[in-house]
Amino acid sequence: xxxxxxxxxxxxxxxxxxxxxxxxQLRERHGGPLTRALVRVNTVLHLVAxxxxxxxxxxxxxxxxxxxxxSHPLRGTIEMTELAVVVLVYLGLALTEDRDRHITVDLLxxxxxxxxxxxxxxxAGVVAFVVVxxxxxxxxxxxxxxxxxxxxxxxxxxxxxxVALLAVLGSSAFALAILSKTILAxxxxxxxx
Amino acid sequence: xDDTNEPTTDQQAGADVDAEPGDEPADxxxxxxxxxxxxxxxxxxxxxxxxxxxxxxxxxxxxxEVRDATGGTVNIEIHAGGALAPAPxxxxxxxxxxxxxxxxxxxxxxxxxxxxxxxxxPFMFPDAQVATEAAWELxxxxxxxxxxxxxxxxxxxxxxxxxxxxxxxQPVQTLEDLAGLTIRSPAPLQSQALEAMGASAVSQPGPEIxxxxxxxxxxxxxxxxxxxxxxxxxPSTGYxxxxxxxxxxxxxxxxxxAWDSLSPAQQEALAELSGPDLxxxxxxxxxxxxxxxxxxxxxxxxxxxxxxxxxxxxxxxDAVGPVFDQxxxxxxxxxxxxxxxxxxxxxxxxx
Amino acid sequence: MAFELVGLLGIAVMLLLIALRVPVAIAMIVxxxxxxxxxxxxxxxxxxxxxxxxxxxxxxxxSVIPFFIFMGMLLANAGLGRDAYLSLDRFLWRVxxxxxxxxxxASTMFAAVSGSSVASASTMSRVAVPQMRRHGYDDxxxxxxxxxxxxxxxxxxxxxxxxxYGVLTQEPIGQVLIxxxxxxxxxxxxxxxxxxxxxxxxxxxxxxNTERPGVxxxxxxxxxxPVPVIFAISMGGLYFGFFTPTESGVAGAFLALMYGLLxxxxxRSALGASVNETITxxxxxxxxxxxxxMFGFFLAVTRIPMWLGQTVGEIDLTPWLIVGIIFLIxxxxxxxxxxxxxxxxxxxxxxxxxxxxxxxxxxxxxxxIMMLLTxxxxxxxxxxxxxxxxxxxxxxxxxxxxxxxxWLTLCVxxxxxxxxxxxxxxxxxxxx
Ligand code: NA
Ligand code: NA
Numbered sequence: 001x002x003x004x005x006x007x008x009x010x011x012x013x014x015x016x017x018x019x020x021x022x023x024x025q026l027r028e029r030h031g032g033p034l035t036r037a038l039v040r041v042n043t044v045l046h047l048v049a050x051x052x053x054x055x056x057x058x059x060x061x062x063x064x065x066x067x068x069x070x071s072h073p074l075r076g077t078i079e080m081t082e083l084a085v086v087v088l089v090y091l092g093l094a095l096t097e098d099r100d101r102h103i104t105v106d107l108l109x110x111x112x113x114x115x116x117x118x119x120x121x122x123x124a125g126v127v128a129f130v131v132v133x134x135x136x137x138x139x140x141x142x143x144x145x146x147x148x149x150x151x152x153x154x155x156x157x158x159x160x161x162x163v164a165l166l167a168v169l170g171s172s173a174f175a176l177a178i179l180s181k182t183i184l185a186x187x188x189x190x191x192x193x
Numbered sequence: 194x195d196d197t198n199e200p201t202t203d204q205q206a207g208a209d210v211d212a213e214p215g216d217e218p219a220d221x222x223x224x225x226x227x228x229x230x231x232x233x234x235x236x237x238x239x240x241x242x243x244x245x246x247x248x249x250x251x252x253x254x255x256x257x258e259v260r261d262a263t264g265g266t267v268n269i270e271i272h273a274g275g276a277l278a279p280a281p282x283x284x285x286x287x288x289x290x291x292x293x294x295x296x297x298x299x300x301x302x303x304x305x306x307x308x309x310x311x312x313x314x315p316f317m318f319p320d321a322q323v324a325t326e327a328a329w330e331l332x333x334x335x336x337x338x339x340x341x342x343x344x345x346x347x348x349x350x351x352x353x354x355x356x357x358x359x360x361x362x363q364p365v366q367t368l369e370d371l372a373g374l375t376i377r378s379p380a381p382l383q384s385q386a387l388e389a390m391g392a393s394a395v396s397q398p399g400p401e402i403x404x405x406x407x408x409x410x411x412x413x414x415x416x417x418x419x420x421x422x423x424x425x426x427x428p429s430t431g432y433x434x435x436x437x438x439x440x441x442x443x444x445x446x447x448x449x450x451a452w453d454s455l456s457p458a459q460q461e462a463l464a465e466l467s468g469p470d471l472x473x474x475x476x477x478x479x480x481x482x483x484x485x486x487x488x489x490x491x492x493x494x495x496x497x498x499x500x501x502x503x504x505x506x507x508x509x510x511d512a513v514g515p516v517f518d519q520x521x522x523x524x525x526x527x528x529x530x531x532x533x534x535x536x537x538x539x540x541x542x543x544x
Numbered sequence: 545m546a547f548e549l550v551g552l553l554g555i556a557v558m559l560l561l562i563a564l565r566v567p568v569a570i571a572m573i574v575x576x577x578x579x580x581x582x583x584x585x586x587x588x589x590x591x592x593x594x595x596x597x598x599x600x601x602x603x604x605x606x607s608v609i610p611f612f613i614f615m616g617m618l619l620a621n622a623g624l625g626r627d628a629y630l631s632l633d634r635f636l637w638r639v640x641x642x643x644x645x646x647x648x649x650a651s652t653m654f655a656a657v658s659g660s661s662v663a664s665a666s667t668m669s670r671v672a673v674p675q676m677r678r679h680g681y682d683d684x685x686x687x688x689x690x691x692x693x694x695x696x697x698x699x700x701x702x703x704x705x706x707x708x709y710g711v712l713t714q715e716p717i718g719q720v721l722i723x724x725x726x727x728x729x730x731x732x733x734x735x736x737x738x739x740x741x742x743x744x745x746x747x748x749x750x751x752x753n754t755e756r757p758g759v760x761x762x763x764x765x766x767x768x769x770p771v772p773v774i775f776a777i778s779m780g781g782l783y784f785g786f787f788t789p790t791e792s793g794v795a796g797a798f799l800a801l802m803y804g805l806l807x808x809x810x811x812r813s814a815l816g817a818s819v820n821e822t823i824t825x826x827x828x829x830x831x832x833x834x835x836x837x838m839f840g841f842f843l844a845v846t847r848i849p850m851w852l853g854q855t856v857g858e859i860d861l862t863p864w865l866i867v868g869i870i871f872l873i874x875x876x877x878x879x880x881x882x883x884x885x886x887x888x889x890x891x892x893x894x895x896x897x898x899x900x901x902x903x904x905x906x907x908x909x910x911x912x913i914m915m916l917l918t919x920x921x922x923x924x925x926x927x928x929x930x931x932x933x934x935x936x937x938x939x940x941x942x943x944x945x946x947x948x949x950x951w952l953t954l955c956v957x958x959x960x961x962x963x964x965x966x967x968x969x970x971x972x973x974x975x976x
Contacts, residue, residue, distance in 0.1 A: 050819040053610055053826075057801075060794040064787070071373035073393050078410070081790065082602045085830075088610065089601045092827030102567040102828050103882050109565045124566040131570050134577075134590070135597050142594030145285070152304030154396020155384050159304070164598055171597070236584070236845065274714075276844040282595055289591035291584060404605075404716045407975075409785040 020110050021117045023100040026184040030191075035180050042094035042173055049091035056084040076156035083153070083163045090170030097177040118189045125182030132178055136171040143168055229266040230456030235447075237269050237294035238277030238286070240301075240400050245423045246482050248273055251475055252296075255466065262462040267455070269294065280398035284446065288344040293451035298443055299341075300380025301398045307527075308338050310382040311520060311534055312352065315439045316510045317542045321476035321483075324352030324440040327541040329469045334537060337529045345446040348463070351472035353417035353441040354483035358434040359426070359496075360413035361406055365434045366499055368508055377402055377414035382520060383439055386513040387415065399424055406430070417441050419482035427494030434499045436509060443475070547583055551846030554579040558889075568885040569835035576838035583845045596841070600834035604790065605711050610826040611793030612702040615778075616658035617818035618800035622809040624771055625654040625667030631764035633675075634757050641743030641750040643681060645736045647672040647689040652732040655697025657775050657796070659704060661920060664694030665928045669935035682749040684946025685742065687938045691928045692735055692950040695917040698883070700728030701779050702796060704829060705887060705916070707789065709909040712836065712891045717789045718782055719972035720909045725779070726967050727910050731957040738953045774799045783975055829884060836888035843892055852893055853900040863901050867962055870894055871915050878919015882927075886916060903965075910968040914958045921947050921954075 027035055059080060067073040096102055109120055143164035151160045237256075241248065248271065256269045278286040280301045287295035299306035300313065312331060318324035328350055332338055339347075358365055358376070365371055371392040378384040384394040395411055399420060405411045406429045414426075415438050421427060445467070455463065491498070501509070517535060524531025554575040561571035580589035619625075629650035636642035636649075647668055655664035668690035676686040698705040701721040710717035743750045759767070778796035781787035787795060804810030810818070843849055856866060877886045891912065898908045920928050923944055933940045961967050 046820065046823055049823045049827075053614065053822060054819065056607075057611065057614070057794055057797055060791060061798050064791055064795065067375075068786075073375060075393065078395055078397075078604050081607045082604050085603075085607045085610070086598065086601045088823060089827055089830040092823040093831060096824045096827040099824065101824050102569065103832060103885055104565050104567050105562050105881050105885075106565065107880050108563050120565045123564055124561075124570075127561065127566050127574065128570045131573050131577075135573070135593060138590060138594030139597050140594070142598055145594075149302075150304040150307070151302060152381075154303040154378065154381055155388075155394055157304065157381070164594075167598055167601075272844055277841060278592075279599060282592075282599055285595055286592055289588060291580075291588040291592040400714075401604075404718070405788075407716060407785075408718045408782075408788050410788045 020106065021114055021121070021188075023098060023181055026121075026181065026188060030184045030187040031180075035184065038173075038176055038180050039095075039098050042098055042177060045091040045170060045173055046095040049088040052084050052088045052091070056081060056088070059084075076153065076158075079153035079155060079158070083158065083160075086163055087166050087170075090167040090174075093170050094173035094177045097174055097181070115189065115192055118185050118192070121185035122182055122189065125178055125185060129175060129178045129182060132171060132175040136168060136175055139164060139168045139171055228456070229264045229458045229462075232266045232268065233454065233459075234268045234270055235293035235451060236272060236277060237296070238272045238275075238283060238292040239296035240275040240278070240280035240283055240398065241273060241296070242400070242423060243273035245273070246419075247475065247478060251478050255471075258466055259463060262466060263459050267459055267463065275400065280400055284345070284444070287446050287448050290448040290450045293448050294348070294445070295345075295447075296443065296445045298379065298399075298441060300383070300441065303381040303396060306341050307381075307520075308335075308341050308524065308529060308534070309442060309444075310380060311531075311538060312442045313380055313382060313439045314517070314538060314542070315383065315386045315513050316437055316506070317538070317544065318352065318355065318440045319437070321352050321354045321440065321480040322473065323542070324442075325350075325469075325472050325476040327538060328352055328442060329472065330541055331534060331537060335530065335534055338534070342444065342446065344449070346449050346452040347444060348447050348467040349445040349469070349471040349475070351443055351476045351479075353443065353476075354419050354479045355437045356415055356417040356420075356439045356441055358413060358415055358436055358438050359421065359430045360432045360434070361409075361429055362431055363412065364432040364497070364499055365413070366501075367505060368512060374412040375410070377405060377411045377416070379415060379439070379441055382516065383415055385516045385519070386439075389516050390509060390512050402426060403429070415439065417479065417483070419479050419486050421496075422482070422486045422490045427490055427496060430494065430496050432497050432499060433491065434501060436501050436506065445471070547846045548848055548851050550579055550582055551843060551848040554842065554846070562881070562885075567831075568882070568889075569831040572832075572835035572839045572889070576835070576842040579842045580845065583842075592841075593838075596838050597834055600837045601830050603711065605717050606707070606830070606833060608702075608707055608717070608790040608793040609704050609829055610822055611790065611797045612659050612704050612707070613825050613829075614818065614822040615702065615774075615793065615797040615800045616660045616663065617821050618797065618804050618810065618815075619654070619658045619771075619774075620660060620663040620667070621814040621818050622800070622804040622807075624768070625650070625658070625664060626671045627767035628654045628771055629668065629672050630757065630759050631768040634759045634761060634764040637753050637755075637757050639740070640747070640752060641685075641740055642753060643672065643676045643679060644685055644689040644739040644743065644750060647676070647686075648693040648736050648739055649732065651690065651693030652696045652700070652728075652735075653771055655694040656700035656728065657702070657771050659697050659702050661694035661697045661928055662931055664697055665691050665931045666935055668694070669932045673932075673936045673938075676750075679753055679755070680751040682946070683938045684942045685739070685749050686946075687932050687936055687943040688946035688950055689739060690936070691921060691932045691943065691947060692954075693732065694928060695920050695954075696728050696732055696735075698917060699724045699731065699910070699913050701725060701782070702793060703913070705884065705913050706909060708829070708833060708884065708887055709891060709912060711833065712840070712888065713895045713905055713909070715905045715909060719906050719975060721789060722779075722783055722972045722975055723906045723910050723968045724913065726971055727914065727957070727961045730960070730967065731914070731954065734953050734957050735950055738949055742949055770800075770803050774803070783971075785975070832884055832888050836892075839889070840892045849893055849896040853896040856897045857900050863903070864962075866897065866901065867911070870897075871958070874912070874915040875919060875922070878916060879922055883916040883919060886919070887912065904969055906972055907961075907965045907968045911958065911961055914954070914961060918951060918954050918958070921951055 063074040063077040109117055143161045146164050147161035259267050277292045283295040283297035286292050299309040312328040371390050375393045375395055376387050377397045378387050378394040384396050387394040402414050403424050521531040521535050558571045558575040562568055577589050632646035632650045636646040651664045651668045655661055673686045673690050701724050706720050706724050707717055710720040774796055778792045782792035929943045933943045
């Protein structure tokens with residue numbers, strides 16, 4: 001498993017080190033208080049996701065110990081796991097976007113000049129913003145559907161719609177993160193011209 | 194129930210979807226009678242393996258019958274194994290028209306079909322046919338039951354052969370043996386029944402059992418007898434406790450938009466080939482599959498059957514009594530005649 | 545338009561969007577939704593989007609991923625990679641080229657439990673490479689040794705890539721994970737042998753070492769014991785059926801956490817960094833998996849998987865050749881794309897072909913991962929090579945040249961696993 005590193009470290013042989021415009025640079029040079037506030041909100045969501053992950057870890061340890069030692073597993077562990085993962089994934093999307101860490105192919109990107117890179121950022125940002133906005137809207141509709149249909153988990157009968165609403169929250173933050181970065185790229189482009 | 198219709202309202206374009214494949218050159222309908230209307234191709238998705246005997250011995254011939262009965266105008270394309278949607282999503286995807294036909298179990302979406310749960314009542318029906326007949330009686334008798342499926346066109350409904358209790362390593366002979374065991378449950382009412390009997394229940398669609406029991410996520414599972422072969426569970430199953438634990442219920446539904454897009458002649462032909470008759474045909478097929486499994490499959494894999502003595506069976510049935518009461522109370526609280534439904538069902542089961 | 549054609553067009557558009565730096569997952573969702581709109585209806589495509597976005601993340605079988613990642617982050621932040629290297633060095637210092645062999649062994653071991661090739665390569669770049677250079681080892685050999693072992697982290701369980709393969713193909717996750725073990729260890733041995741033989745043939749690559757490492761044998765064991773112990777509990781529990789895959793991940797992460805806290809190797813900020821990074825990597829992988837499942841539903845209605853299976857069956861090539869062609873495709877994609885992205889995009893298309901040819905699905909999982917690993921080391925992307933080059937200051941060209949013999953060894957290892965499928969399938973088939 002590898003994680004894409006933010007920007008590749010320099011290389012001496014092809015003489016010219018790769019200079020990629022990063023999200024961090026865009027925020028530093030063009031971001032305002034709103035941009036910073038968004039990142040702070042996303043950091044909080046990320047933190048909550050981390051807490052959910054650790055809580056799920058401890059819950060599952062409790063389940064394993066309960067089963068092994070007292071032959072009494074915790075009720076509904078599997079369905080709790082499935083729901084917790086939805087929450088931790090969706091709440092983690094936005095800060096991951098802020099950090100430019102969603103998986104992209106930079107092959108063309110790193111070969112372009114700053115203007116070209118900004119143009120690609122705007123293009124990809126618009127596409128991603130539209131997609132994630134539509135997805136958020138549909139998640140919202142799905143939450144309504146889960147609520148109306150009375151969908152629950154099988155054992156603990158936990159209603160599913162609140163979890164879907166948390167996914168809506170994470171997905172909205174994700175869309176805003178994309179939008180804010182795209183606006184910064186547009187600003188940067190405008191400044192260059 | 195009216196809210197569940199909501200997704201279909203943004204589905205107006207559904208009608209010409211199904212007509213679109215008809216624009217392609219027709220292959221095998223040389224003398225197509227005019228009155229069946231344009232050729233359509235319907236997608237049929239289900240979560241069960243393509244090797245499921247129901248797929249090979251019922252659905253594949255049925256698709257041919259539909260084609261013949263509609264003068265070659267209705268073509269059905271089967272996508273098995275959850276290719277179009279995972280098990281818990283088959284029904285909803287059909288309701289919104291993301292697929293045209295869906296075969297699934299109401300139990301796979303806990304909370305969504307509370308009324309349907311009762312036709313799977315534990316320790317009740319001797320075989321698939323009796324249970325299927327009872328299901329249709331309830332269907333005709335109680336509009337509330339039909340309303341649970343108001344966002345689709347129901348083509349058929351039927352019960353599987355009886356489901357028993359299967360375990361990997363520990364034989365279950367008494368109620369006490371269940372304590373501490375983690376057992377897969379097919380539906381919410383079955384989960385409650387298992388917990389009332391002292392087991393830990395895990396709610397899981399059928400296609401996930403194989404991995405779960407292999408890996409010890411579960412110690413055993415409640416499942417229709419015939420399905421032990423469908424999901425290839427023989428090698429990972431040591432014991433079967435013949436307890437007539439439940440009769441799993443299936444539905445076969447069609448997207449309302451797809452149904453409305455058919456010509457009246459096509460609708461009539463399809464109606465001929467569905468409904469209670471199709472349900473009984475499927476029930477019989479499940480039953481004979483179960484007989485084959487009992488005669489060949491289990492012996493082949495050394496699955497040992499434990500028969501439950503009458504008095505032990507009575508203890509099991511008594512243990513789940515409160516589950517029925519709870520079901521009745523919950524339905525009555527929702528304004529559904531739960532008591533009447535349960536009474537009729539017990540009557541039909543000869544309880 | 546024939547649906548297959550819509551599918552092929554969709555794939556082309558997706559690749560174009562990816563090239564224009566649209567996130568891979570987003571490009572897949574665009575094509576899945578638009579393609580489904582075209583073949584079914586726009587309303588149907590929209591209607592299922594919400595449910596697919598939710599259910600795609602809500603799968604028990606995927607829940608192991610954050611825990612495998614967390615376990616890896618904890619072990620990496622606790623400094624176990626460095627310890628693994630120092631310990632192996634203690635046992636191999638007398639061997640000619642022993643530092644390189646120790647580096648490969650330690651990075652394999654560390655990457656195996658941590659699951660992170662990048663963490664492994666960067667640790668070795670910081671710890672092992674300076675030492676090798678100090679002893680006059682060739683730069684290319686030093687860098688290659690630091691880079692190559694880490695790739696096996698995705699092959700030896702725990703491995704998120706193997707889990708993703710299992711989820712995408714519905715092969716049993718536990719078996720897929722266990723199947724990677726023997727081929728992974730075998731490949732590690734082949735790589736170590738390669739380093740040893742390289743030095744035998746060209747002694748100039750690695751001068752003899754006369755300096756006994758400062759670590760004692762007991763000291764080495766004390767440093768490194770958590771790696772095998774955590775591995776044994778987590779993967780042994782999985783193998784013997786005591787743990788589900790998710791539980792094996794939880795057990796591994798919990799033990800790593802306890803170890804780090806009790807020995808004070810993890811302070812609050814290291815713990816925070818581990819959680820933080822786990823959520824980030826989980827979010828990126830899950831977004832890709834959600835997209836991958838949507839893409840799979842789109843592919844199903846295009847009938848492409850079916851069509852591919854039939855076509856390949858009809859053209860009657862020898863299975864060897866077909867697997868070879870698939871390898872070339874993965875290799876080409878590996879030159880431009882992240883391995884998780886390749887896995888998520890290609891598996892739904894390649895798997896049916898392999899199954900139609902009568903091969904074992906678990907075995908193909910192992911072969912797939914091995915093919916993807918070779919891509920980590922090839923130009924122009926070769927992520928790990930960038931990490932090593934950046935941290936050591938050894939030029940990329942030298943790193944790539946140093947990797948050539950090891951890369952060939954990886955290819956040999958793939959050929960061996962293809963020729964002897966039992967290497968992959970025997971262990972999982974004996975699982976209970
Ligand atoms: Na690993
Ligand atoms: Na590469």
